Amino acid sequence: MSAVMERQAVGIEVVPVTTHVGAEIRNIDLSQPQSAEVIRQIRAALVQHGVVFFRNQSLDSAQYEALAHAFGKPVRPNSGIIPALAGTTVIAEVRKDPDMGRNVGGSWHTDQVYRPNPSWGTMLLCREVPTFGGDTLWASMSAAYDRLSPGLQKTLRGLRAVHSNANVQSRMNTGRAPDPDVVHPVVIRHPESGRHILYVSPSYTRHFEGWTEEESKPLLDYLYQQSQHPEIFCRFHWEKGSLAFWDNYHTWHFAVNDYEAGERVMHRIVVEGPPFDRELETGA
Numbered sequence: 001m002s003a004v005m006e007r008q009a010v011g012i013e014v015v016p017v018t019t020h021v022g023a024e025i026r027n028i029d030l031s032q033p034q035s036a037e038v039i040r041q042i043r044a045a046l047v048q049h050g051v052v053f054f055r056n057q058s059l060d061s062a063q064y065e066a067l068a069h070a071f072g073k074p075v076r077p078n079s080g081i082i083p084a085l086a087g088t089t090v091i092a093e094v095r096k097d098p099d100m101g102r103n104v105g106g107s108w109h110t111d112q113v114y115r116p117n118p119s120w121g122t123m124l125l126c127r128e129v130p131t132f133g134g135d136t137l138w139a140s141m142s143a144a145y146d147r148l149s150p151g152l153q154k155t156l157r158g159l160r161a162v163h164s165n166a167n168v169q170s171r172m173n174t175g176r177a178p179d180p181d182v183v184h185p186v187v188i189r190h191p192e193s194g195r196h197i198l199y200v201s202p203s204y205t206r207h208f209e210g211w212t213e214e215e216s217k218p219l220l221d222y223l224y225q226q227s228q229h230p231e232i233f234c235r236f237h238w239e240k241g242s243l244a245f246w247d248n249y250h251t252w253h254f255a256v257n258d259y260e261a262g263e264r265v266m267h268r269i270v271v272e273g274p275p276f277d278r279e280l281e282t283g284a
Contacts, residue, residue: 011027012025012026012027012028012038012041012042013025013026013027014041014045014049014052016049017053017234017236018231018233018234019231020050020140020142020143020231020232020233021049021050021051021138021139021140021143021232021233021234021250021251022049022050022051022052022053022138022234022236023045023048023049023051023052023053024052024053024054024055025042025045025052025053025054026055028054029057030054030057030059030063030067030243031057031058031059031060031063033066034067034070039070039071042071042245043071046121046245046246046247047190047192047193047247047250048193050138050140050142050246050247050250050251051138051234051236051244051245051246051247051251051253052244052245052246053236053242053243053244053245054242054243054244054245055239055241055242056239056241056242057125057241057242057243058241059125059243061085061087061088061091061267064091064123064125064267064269065088065089065090065091065269067123068090068123068269068271071121071245071271071273072120072121072271072272072273073271073272074089074090074269074270074271074272075090075119075270075271075272076089076090076091076092076269076270082094082104082268085267090269090270091267091268091269092267092268092269092270093265093266093267093268094124094265094266094267094268095261095262095264095265095266096257096259096260096261096262096263096264097261097262098261098262102257103255103257103259103264104255105136105253105254105255106254106255106256106257107202107203107254108139108201108202108203108224108227108228108252108253108254109201109202109203109204109252109253109254110141110199110201110204110248110249110251110252110253111248111253111270112248112270113163113184113199113201113204113205113248114163114164114165114179114181114182114204115179115182116182117272117275118184118248118249118276119248119270119271119272119273120247120248120249120271120272120273120274121245121246121247121248121270121271121273122245122246122248122268122269122270122271123243123244123245123268123269123270123271124136124243124244124245124266124267124268125242125243125266125267125268126238126239126240126241126242126243126264126265126266127240127265127266127267128240128263128264128265129238129239129240129242129263129264130259130260130263130264131263132258132259133256133258133259134238134255134256134258134259134263134264135235135236135237135238135256135258136235136236136238136244136253136254136255136256137233137234137235137236137253137254137256138233138234138236138246138251138252138253138254139227139228139232139233139251139252139253139254140232140233140250140251141197141198141199141227141250141251141252142190142193142195142196142197142198142250143232144198144223144226144227144232145187145195145196145197145198146196147226147229147232148198148226153187153196156186156187156198156223157185157186157187157196159185159186159187159208159209160183160184160185160186160208160209161183161184161185161186161199161200161205161206161207161208161209161216162181162182162183162205162206162207162208162209163181163182163183163184163201163204163205163206164179164181164182164204164206165179165204181206183209184199184278185199185278186198186199186200186208187199188249188276188277188278189276189277190247190249190250190276190277191249191273191274191275191276191277192274193250195250197249197250197276198223198227199249199276200220200223200224201252202224205220207220208220227252233252238264249276
């Protein structure tokens, strides 16, 4: 199989955009119902590349929701940050309003790690795009784990971390109380690829379980630094009709805040999927 282009039997093309993360899927109209084989191939590309991109898609809200249902159970978490799209059941509208100090998603993070059962997939469909700016970056957290020494990998597989959305709720001025803290393994196994993944998030991880925040900070800062090397992330330039679908277990993402309020409008759907392996590992 070519490293440049993976041509599938049914005609779609999967074109990697970097070595570690991201692929563009071509020759497909997502507004139409897809066969089980096409859905399988899209899911396989998503598992392999962490995030997949589609260009020039024209979907109404009903078609968008139908697409999400093909991959799992769409849900609309009630975070108080992203408003619901009127007339829909699972679509939220992501925009930067004039009274917002910053955009939604403007820091490295993985979606909803602060939930007891974190979301697996996120879809984002571009409805309005600024004249310039507004790109999103994704980083491979399996590649971030692979960059670490065997000794540190083994240490991390014995740790759990405490996560909270308190800082985000405060920064976004939602007026909501934060959700209760949750604990997840620092290293998870992806439920489909089996890969080890570094599962910490600068926006939500507070400290290691049993450690103070002061004790945790130097190691967490090191892990964040190792996860932000340019060679393990990709950058996507949005166009109207672009759709990104990413795996929250596998990736971080970062929405660059270099555009004006009201210029960029996205419709988001969160898709529940298979839970990651919660068992801690003590072996190699």
